[in-house]
Amino acid sequence: MSEWPLYEVFVRGKRGLNHVHVGSLHAPDDKLALMHARDVYTRRNEGVSIWVVRASDITASSPDEKDPMFAPSGDKVYRHPTFYDIPAHVPHL
Amino acid sequence: MISDDLLGSEAHWAFGTDFEDPLAGVDTTVPDDIDPAALARYCLMLGDDALVLSQRLSEWCSRAPDLEEDIALANIALDLLGEARLLLARAAVADPSVVPSLPDGSPVPAEDALAFFRSPAEFRNVTMTELPNGDFAETITRLLLFSVWRLAEFESLLTHPDAVLAAVAAKGRKELAYHRDFAARWFVTLARGTAESRRRVLTALAGLWAFWPELDAPADVEVVLDQVFAAADVSRPEVTPARGLGRECVHTEALTDLLAEMQSVARAHPRGLW
Numbered sequence: 001m002s003e004w005p006l007y008e009v010f011v012r013g014k015r016g017l018n019h020v021h022v023g024s025l026h027a028p029d030d031k032l033a034l035m036h037a038r039d040v041y042t043r044r045n046e047g048v049s050i051w052v053v054r055a056s057d058i059t060a061s062s063p064d065e066k067d068p069m070f071a072p073s074g075d076k077v078y079r080h081p082t083f084y085d086i087p088a089h090v091p092h093l
Numbered sequence: 094m095i096s097d098d099l100l101g102s103e104a105h106w107a108f109g110t111d112f113e114d115p116l117a118g119v120d121t122t123v124p125d126d127i128d129p130a131a132l133a134r135y136c137l138m139l140g141d142d143a144l145v146l147s148q149r150l151s152e153w154c155s156r157a158p159d160l161e162e163d164i165a166l167a168n169i170a171l172d173l174l175g176e177a178r179l180l181l182a183r184a185a186v187a188d189p190s191v192v193p194s195l196p197d198g199s200p201v202p203a204e205d206a207l208a209f210f211r212s213p214a215e216f217r218n219v220t221m222t223e224l225p226n227g228d229f230a231e232t233i234t235r236l237l238l239f240s241v242w243r244l245a246e247f248e249s250l251l252t253h254p255d256a257v258l259a260a261v262a263a264k265g266r267k268e269l270a271y272h273r274d275f276a277a278r279w280f281v282t283l284a285r286g287t288a289e290s291r292r293r294v295l296t297a298l299a300g301l302w303a304f305w306p307e308l309d310a311p312a313d314v315e316v317v318l319d320q321v322f323a324a325a326d327v328s329r330p331e332v333t334p335a336r337g338l339g340r341e342c343v344h345t346e347a348l349t350d351l352l353a354e355m356q357s358v359a360r361a362h363p364r365g366l367w
Contacts, residue, residue, distance in 0.1 A: 001236050004159075017125050025160075025161050026159065026160075027161065028160060028282060029282070031278060032278060032279075034164065035165065035274075036161040036162075036164075036205055038271075039161065039164050039165040040160075040161055041165070043168055072339065091149065
């Protein structure tokens, strides 16, 4: 229904470590948005936790700002911890 | 019972694994101290309720007020269909004489024979489940009344001496708790929404309330319902109870129409393999 606000949905999978954006939906209020998200995005046993947030409450970077925002980090190789030996038993690094 | 095909190979799913068979490890022999015919009859009552309401909810597919509600109602219909399968299968094991006979060599399993080859006069669902959908408010109101009652019924079955029935209840109560919350949320939302949505909910409740006594709900179930009504600022309608005899296999024309549609393909192909 077009007059319902748009919500963005984030789901944490069974083996996932963090919530991942999976899509969006419309709902009349926050609680029903959560129920809709459960029905639309976790019906195949995908999730153990859901976040929903009104799309209008998200402040996003603009594609116009792409260069000033992200290009400067493109050549700072020394910021990557790739100069260390990582022990094999340390996961998720 | 969930087939091995469905549970066996999970490698091709991106995520969403670890599906559970609700009857895994459950002793399926009927205990000696249980009357098999009575157990079968009871399983048919609960199974037919779920099967018939599932069919009604399925009619919303592609017709719900919006995409999200369409999927929500279909999910609930599938939950109920799953409960119906387990319960009809249990009825067939407890008392094979309830299963309609099919042509020799028919591959149709007992649960399908019960679903597709019984006449309306052999169904034991309550009248409320077979009534036509009406509008969205009517569907939500029926789902609220039905799932409030059914959740309480399933919770009382958790300690049932038949281990299969107890396992079905343990699986189903989680589904029903969601159905109840979903329906209650929508019931309150509609009742406190616009003048039109409130009018529709009140009309739906006035029509369905006559069929509430047929569920024969214990008093603590009505307490739950009263909490929802209070949140919705709605009071119990003053209506004369309908003469609901679904448990005795007496039904309205609506069930005949529903079954005619649901059963037509299976009946046209009694040797069909699905």
